[in-house]
Structures are given as C-alpha cells and as structure tokens.
Amino acid sequence: MSEISASLLSRRWRRIDIKVNVGGELHVLRWRRGWFADAVLFDDRCVASSGGLFNRETLFGLNVKTPAGDETRLLFSIDPEPDWTDWRGTGRPGGVRLETAEHVLVSVGSLGPDRAEPFKTLIDRAIEAVGLS
Numbered sequence: 001m002s003e004i005s006a007s008l009l010s011r012r013w014r015r016i017d018i019k020v021n022v023g024g025e026l027h028v029l030r031w032r033r034g035w036f037a038d039a040v041l042f043d044d045r046c047v048a049s050s051g052g053l054f055n056r057e058t059l060f061g062l063n064v065k066t067p068a069g070d071e072t073r074l075l076f077s078i079d080p081e082p083d084w085t086d087w088r089g090t091g092r093p094g095g096v097r098l099e100t101a102e103h104v105l106v107s108v109g110s111l112g113p114d115r116a117e118p119f120k121t122l123i124d125r126a127i128e129a130v131g132l133s
Helices: 117-130
Strands: 004-012 015-022 025-033 037-042 045-051 059-065 071-082 093-099 104-109
Touching: 004 093, 004 104, 015 093, 025 071, 037 059, 045 059
Parallel strands: none
Antiparallel strands: 004 015, 015 025, 025 037, 037 045, 059 071, 071 093, 093 104
16 A cells, blocks of 8 residues: 545635645546536546536545556545635635545545534533533
C-alpha cells in the first residue's frame, strides 16, 4: 500500500478540487455539478457520475487507478447544500470529506470533525449559567 495524503484546493459554487498525493505522485480529484448530472473526475477521467433532477448521489466509492498501475480505494462524500455560514454569498458546498479505509484525508465544513462543537459549547455555557452542573 502506498502513502496517501490529500488537501483541499478549492470549494466553490458547483465545484470542488482536491489535490491527492499517492506514493509521491500528484493527482487532482474534481467534483463538478451540472444542471442534470454530477461528475467525479480523477486526473480528468470520469470515475463516477450521478444524474437526475433531484436527490442526486452524494456518496461515492472510488477505485482510482494511477498511471503507475496503483489502485487506490477512496470514499468521497459531499454535502452539496450551500454553506449558510459563508456570508460572502459564494454558494459553495456545505461540506467535503475524502477518506481511505485507514484514515480521513480531507474533512471540511458540515462533514468536518468539529461540526457539533459550537452547539455543544453553547449548551455547556447555558448549563453553567443556570447552575445545573
């Protein structure tokens, strides 16, 4: 098994770009939302797609092959609903998550590890203020 790492390059309206390093080789994983179909591209080759007017697939199991002949299995999750905390009005997707069987490579937004923390800290402060702790 080769070493895998990833980083988020961009998360914009209807598009996500992730840089993936597999065994020292750089690759680009892209998600593009069209009017009636979504496509997941690995090095500009379509590895998964989802079509329809409503309720498109947001969870993709990918078996990507590098030019060197390595096969890598990835789980790619997207929360396509707009990120309502983005006050610039860009309409970027709410969350992105890319992981292997061993560990998470990228986890941002609503699919990130700290998603429940702001609500939990608010509840903890309210409990302390009332004196129930």
